[in-house]
Amino acid sequence: xxxxxxxxxxxxxxxxxxxxxxxxxxxxxxxxxxxxxxxxxxxxxxxxxxxxxxxxxxxxxxxxxxxxxxxxxxxxxxxxxxxxxxxxxxxxxxxxxxxxxxxxxxxxxxxxxxxxxxxxxxxxxxxxxxxxxxxxxxxxxxxxxxxxxxxxxxxxxxxxxxxxxxxxxxxxxxxxxxxxxxxxxxxxxxxxxxxxxxxxxxxxxxxxxxxxxxxxxxxxxxxxxxxxxxxxxxxxxxxxxxxxxxxxxxxxxxxxxxxxxxxxxxxxxxxxxxxxxxxxxxxxxxxxxxxxxxxxxxxxxxxxxxxxxxxxxxxxxxxxxxxxxxxxxxxxxxxxxxxxxxxxxxxxxxxxxxxxxxxxxxxxxxxxxxxxxxxxxxxxxxxxxxxxxxxxxxxxxxxxxxxxxxxxxxxxxxxxxxxxxxxxxxxxxxxxxxxxxxxxxxxxxx
Numbered sequence: 001x002x003x004x005x006x007x008x009x010x011x012x013x014x015x016x017x018x019x020x021x022x023x024x025x026x027x028x029x030x031x032x033x034x035x036x037x038x039x040x041x042x043x044x045x046x047x048x049x050x051x052x053x054x055x056x057x058x059x060x061x062x063x064x065x066x067x068x069x070x071x072x073x074x075x076x077x078x079x080x081x082x083x084x085x086x087x088x089x090x091x092x093x094x095x096x097x098x099x100x101x102x103x104x105x106x107x108x109x110x111x112x113x114x115x116x117x118x119x120x121x122x123x124x125x126x127x128x129x130x131x132x133x134x135x136x137x138x139x140x141x142x143x144x145x146x147x148x149x150x151x152x153x154x155x156x157x158x159x160x161x162x163x164x165x166x167x168x169x170x171x172x173x174x175x176x177x178x179x180x181x182x183x184x185x186x187x188x189x190x191x192x193x194x195x196x197x198x199x200x201x202x203x204x205x206x207x208x209x210x211x212x213x214x215x216x217x218x219x220x221x222x223x224x225x226x227x228x229x230x231x232x233x234x235x236x237x238x239x240x241x242x243x244x245x246x247x248x249x250x251x252x253x254x255x256x257x258x259x260x261x262x263x264x265x266x267x268x269x270x271x272x273x274x275x276x277x278x279x280x281x282x283x284x285x286x287x288x289x290x291x292x293x294x295x296x297x298x299x300x301x302x303x304x305x306x307x308x309x310x311x312x313x314x315x316x317x318x319x320x321x322x323x324x325x326x327x328x329x330x331x332x333x334x335x336x337x338x339x340x341x342x343x344x345x346x347x348x349x350x351x352x353x354x355x356x357x358x359x360x361x362x363x364x365x366x367x368x369x370x371x372x373x374x375x376x377x378x379x380x381x382x383x384x385x386x387x388x389x390x391x392x393x394x395x396x397x398x399x400x401x402x403x404x405x406x407x408x409x410x411x412x413x414x415x416x417x418x419x420x421x422x423x424x425x426x427x428x429x430x431x432x433x434x435x436x437x438x439x440x441x442x443x444x445x446x
Contacts, residue, residue, distance in 0.1 A: 032068025052077035059084035060176025061161035062091030071122035087160030191402035202415030205423025237324035238269035250297035263318035326357035
């Protein structure tokens with residue numbers, strides 16, 4: 001078995017790993033590079049093989065940086081099966097439909113025909129064709145694919161997320177993105193079964209998450225919101241982050257009647273994803289009834305006439321809207337309105353990528369451009385820590401320590417250089433395992 005590292009080698013997006021075995025070709029994940037123009041151009045580069053020659057894709061979870069290139073391969077001739085858990089398939093469908101819309105919107109910004117970004121990577125029709133290739137698998141069920149033995153096990157992180165074991169003569173484990181060990185919604189990642197090579201994410205390989213209780217911190221913020229009749233604007237990612245934040249809100253509302261104020265979700269994608277979570281709630285730490293109860297503290301808006309009235313409301317009020325990095329979506333309209341007033345609060349609850357409005361606000365740059373004009377954000381900007389869906393360094397180590405094979409080798413992927421270097425050092429010192437960095441190897445035989 002030969003493994004080539006085609007993405008997420010020196011960065012945290014674009015996950016793609018090519019497996020060549022049994023005279024066949026397989027991909028584990030097929031993600032989109034996200035970020036500035038330089039990163040987007042990477043999506044236009046050749047992967048080094050013909051899409052029609054690819055036999056199958058094993059998808060760890062539905063985030064865009066893991067599934068976003070699938071319609072492009074379908075457009076170029078891929079006709080094999082895409083294996084993923086049922087929940088991952090449902091989330092990936094939502095993500096990919098939205099991605100096609102963004103592709104077309106972004107392409108329209110480039111008028112020059114010579115600019116490679118002026119042509120969408122794929123369209124809605126390509127996305128629909130890719131749906132026909134999805135094949136659902138169950139957690140912990142061993143199945144055969146072109147002579148390989150494949151098993152999906154729980155990775156935590158988000159609904160449906162999996163670690164993928166692929167066995168020929170030896171067994172390779174692809175971690176996908178690993179979740180927290182004590183997440184309120186998602187179970188911890190499954191312990192590692194016997195394997196010979198572990199391809200492991202390193203997103204927070206050089207970071208320990210804050211020990212602050214986000215519920216206590218949020219409660220303090222809500223006390224200020226109620227006392228001074230503020231509007232709390234929460235930019236949020238539609239998958240996992242929004243559901244966790246709403247869960248925390250409901251927890252506070254249930255014991256603090258004085259803090260139970262109107263709260264609205266203005267994000268069609270969040271509505272759809274939350275329904276998927278509800279349908280697969282048995283895969284979370286909550287029952288279907290308790291999950292529904294935890295989501296009942298907010299009102300999910302559906303129609304334009306409902307959300308168009310939000311900007312006319314006064315505090316105390318909570319508005320949760322996409323996007324999480326304030327890089328697009330309906331949150332821009334709310335920021336344009338409520339951000340002008342110093343009595344309001346913008347609460348950032350996730351990673352803010354460089355070049356986004358969220359990143360500027362997090363770093364006290366309040367002079368921003370949005371919706372075609374410049375404005376000064378006078379609202380207070382707060383950051384709520386410890387809502388990450390990614391394991392930190394200590395959690396990565398704890399998961400890796402469950403490895404049943406002391407001779408197993410580790411290759412670090414999906415992390416920037418500093419995160420990989422620090423995690424490599426810690427693993428070698430504490431677990432005595434041999435560690436390579438994907439950025440220094442093009443391929444590996446196993």
